[in-house]
Amino acid sequence: MTDSIHLGALPENVDMTCPLMSRRTFLKGIAAGAGALAVTAAAGGGAIASTGPVDPNAMAMLVDLTRCTGCNSCALACKSTNERAEPTTIPTKIDANAYSFVDVREVSDVHGAPLKVFVKRQCMNCVDPACVSACTVGALTKEPGGPVVYESSKCIGCRYCQYACPYGVPAYDWDNPLGLIHKCEMCADRQAEGDEPACAEACPNGAIRFGKRSMLLAEAKATIASNTGRYVNHVYGEHEAGGASVLYIGPVPFAALGFPVLGDETITHHGESVMRKTPIVALTMASLAAAMQFMTGRRAKHAHGEFVAAVEQSADVSNRTASGDHS
Amino acid sequence: MTAQGITRRHYQPEPVGATKLNEVEAAPFRLEPGMVVVGILGFLTVMGVAAGLARLLIGLGGTTALSDSTSWGIWIGFDFALIAFSGAAFTMAAVVHIFHLHQFQPVLRPALLAGFLGYTAVLVLLLLDLGRPDRFYNFLLYWNLHSPLFEICCCVLLYTTVLVLEVAPDFLEKFGWTKVRRFVLWLMAPVTVLGVTLSTLHQSTLGTLYLNMPHRVSALWWTPMLPILFFTSAVMAGLAMAIVAYRTAVRIHQSPEETKVIQGLMVGIGGVTLVYLAVRVGALINNGELFNLDWSAMRTWLATIEIVLGALVPATICLVPAWRRRPTLQWVAPLLILAGVLMNRFNATLASQTAPVAGSAYIPSMMEWMSTIGILAMAALAWYICVRWLVRFDGSHEAH
Numbered sequence A: 001m002t003d004s005i006h007l008g009a010l011p012e013n014v015d016m017t018c019p020l021m022s023r024r025t026f027l028k029g030i031a032a033g034a035g036a037l038a039v040t041a042a043a044g045g046g047a048i049a050s051t052g053p054v055d056p057n058a059m060a061m062l063v064d065l066t067r068c069t070g071c072n073s074c075a076l077a078c079k080s081t082n083e084r085a086e087p088t089t090i091p092t093k094i095d096a097n098a099y100s101f102v103d104v105r106e107v108s109d110v111h112g113a114p115l116k117v118f119v120k121r122q123c124m125n126c127v128d129p130a131c132v133s134a135c136t137v138g139a140l141t142k143e144p145g146g147p148v149v150y151e152s153s154k155c156i157g158c159r160y161c162q163y164a165c166p167y168g169v170p171a172y173d174w175d176n177p178l179g180l181i182h183k184c185e186m187c188a189d190r191q192a193e194g195d196e197p198a199c200a201e202a203c204p205n206g207a208i209r210f211g212k213r214s215m216l217l218a219e220a221k222a223t224i225a226s227n228t229g230r231y232v233n234h235v236y237g238e239h240e241a242g243g244a245s246v247l248y249i250g251p252v253p254f255a256a257l258g259f260p261v262l263g264d265e266t267i268t269h270h271g272e273s274v275m276r277k278t279p280i281v282a283l284t285m286a287s288l289a290a291a292m293q294f295m296t297g298r299r300a301k302h303a304h305g306e307f308v309a310a311v312e313q314s315a316d317v318s319n320r321t322a323s324g325d326h327s
Numbered sequence B: 001m002t003a004q005g006i007t008r009r010h011y012q013p014e015p016v017g018a019t020k021l022n023e024v025e026a027a028p029f030r031l032e033p034g035m036v037v038v039g040i041l042g043f044l045t046v047m048g049v050a051a052g053l054a055r056l057l058i059g060l061g062g063t064t065a066l067s068d069s070t071s072w073g074i075w076i077g078f079d080f081a082l083i084a085f086s087g088a089a090f091t092m093a094a095v096v097h098i099f100h101l102h103q104f105q106p107v108l109r110p111a112l113l114a115g116f117l118g119y120t121a122v123l124v125l126l127l128l129d130l131g132r133p134d135r136f137y138n139f140l141l142y143w144n145l146h147s148p149l150f151e152i153c154c155c156v157l158l159y160t161t162v163l164v165l166e167v168a169p170d171f172l173e174k175f176g177w178t179k180v181r182r183f184v185l186w187l188m189a190p191v192t193v194l195g196v197t198l199s200t201l202h203q204s205t206l207g208t209l210y211l212n213m214p215h216r217v218s219a220l221w222w223t224p225m226l227p228i229l230f231f232t233s234a235v236m237a238g239l240a241m242a243i244v245a246y247r248t249a250v251r252i253h254q255s256p257e258e259t260k261v262i263q264g265l266m267v268g269i270g271g272v273t274l275v276y277l278a279v280r281v282g283a284l285i286n287n288g289e290l291f292n293l294d295w296s297a298m299r300t301w302l303a304t305i306e307i308v309l310g311a312l313v314p315a316t317i318c319l320v321p322a323w324r325r326r327p328t329l330q331w332v333a334p335l336l337i338l339a340g341v342l343m344n345r346f347n348a349t350l351a352s353q354t355a356p357v358a359g360s361a362y363i364p365s366m367m368e369w370m371s372t373i374g375i376l377a378m379a380a381l382a383w384y385i386c387v388r389w390l391v392r393f394d395g396s397h398e399a400h
């Protein structure tokens, strides 16, 4: 029932109307038991990382790899909107100075002919982001509308997010003695003002489309269906690691283009299920240890009241023996 | 401090051999081995402090070989190994204060001290590794209950406080603060339970940390059982460290060693290591890796060495009565366990990992080595000074 650790007001962005989530939450609560809950409650409210299923109104981007010509308008627009240095230099990888770039991949098409595919890469703004679940201080959060945003003032620079992200996205600013994490936030600020992400707006070829995730998904599938042979039958990002806010359709299998092959389950579900057991583990261990201490202590005729004497006495005995004074 | 130590050694009422009597006369003019130890460790410490300061001023980019594809390096490797080694404190506290096996009392003090100083070193290393060391306290302000690292930070902080309480009586005794000491001792029962609980949590959560990297960590290491593996290996390493600390302390004080105590701990190590091996090998069978070993890969060799030399061999030594009675093997077994756990933490952090976006290979920088060795030397130096001069260990009853 980690989702309901909020004892105070629930944050606005937690969708409690979702039946799946509240039922799961409820059952977990029962299972955890009153004692475990008491401990969790005593621990106070913390940032809740995980989100429920995809928000029906969540926004997303659809990248059509067959339309991209590699002009890099998107990558440069990204640099300038995020106020990165050298705004006219075309980036060749994601780093602290470039939140997106166009990856040039030479592959062979279905007939074996060489094919150059331009892959625009950036943070996938996952549906259930591993980085958000992992972040020590909750500096990364998932907005219900889609973006995964970063609150730099909280970040301690532990770089755990870099290890949790299956796409290798979060970048650390290595040259700065007080470096921070940098990553694409799907232009959350622009979206808040009703604008498209800068890359989608900049693309002259309609390769990056911005819209409701549900609609873009339908559109992607329709595009694949009505253009036999042009696309592989796979919308990358629909299910990968629990789904993403950036969807791709392309001409060759995605693994050939350097996309990680990920299952449908979230990256962090193993870790989260263990983390949820924390109060139970703590309580069990504490009671076992206390019970053992009490029982063996009695057996050794060192009841609690005599504990101090027992410790001191045994210390003296052992110190004598340790020093070889056995007499 | 040195003068006092020497004085104290000479007033020992214990029977002393002829060599010791000679020492009394020659002492003021002799270069003691202790001084050499202090000198070397002190020198390494100073180098480490310098390297650490350079890192804080220049930043991670200029002083380390870390990059976006390998952003945790030897600092984290040693950190996590050191947390396991420092398990000496909670395992021995449990043996003596929870199971009330008081025959192990002589091991407790050196082990608690080693644990406390180990955690102190961990905190310093972590501070160097943090991208924003100036904000280290942020985890107290902003909580993410899903994050293993958040839990580890909280537990390590609380547990270091517990360790301060656990080692306090030894120092209070030295300084003669009897009343405070009695109060702290009175607290010891619940404090020990708290310490064991906090240790169980963060030692296992260090394994959970890697659960969040199924896409990066090779299946030779990744298994949902990681929390259990990390916990059991911390108990193994803790008991092994306790033996090493005890045997070293005994030598520093030139007092006789209680071989029964060492053997008892070795039986414990053997038992726990068998559990560890069962889970470790069971996981490899379960995910099919064991029947698919690729001997051309470096990783296979690393995992094999780690399991065979770091667990199987020492467990066997510990469990064969004739072997565990041999003084040499009483060094070999715990040291192999420590090496195995060190290797395991390094493998989990470095060798087992494949970054989603490949970067340049990680070869630790000079600064990383210097600061790591320096911080380890600092902990060893502090332990040596405490065991030799500050904490009663050798049975002299002169504490006021």
Ligand code: SF4
Pocket: A122, A123, A124, A125, A126, A129, A130, A131, A132, A148, A164, A165, A166, A167, A168, A169, A170, A183
């Ligand atoms: S792609 Fe990586 S950084 Fe972006 S939301 Fe997903 S896990 Fe986080």
Ligand code: SF4
Pocket: A134, A135, A136, A137, A138, A139, A140, A154, A155, A156, A157, A158, A159, A160, A161, A162, A170, A181
């Ligand atoms: S580096 Fe910053 S954003 Fe990334 S996990 Fe650590 S605290 Fe969170």
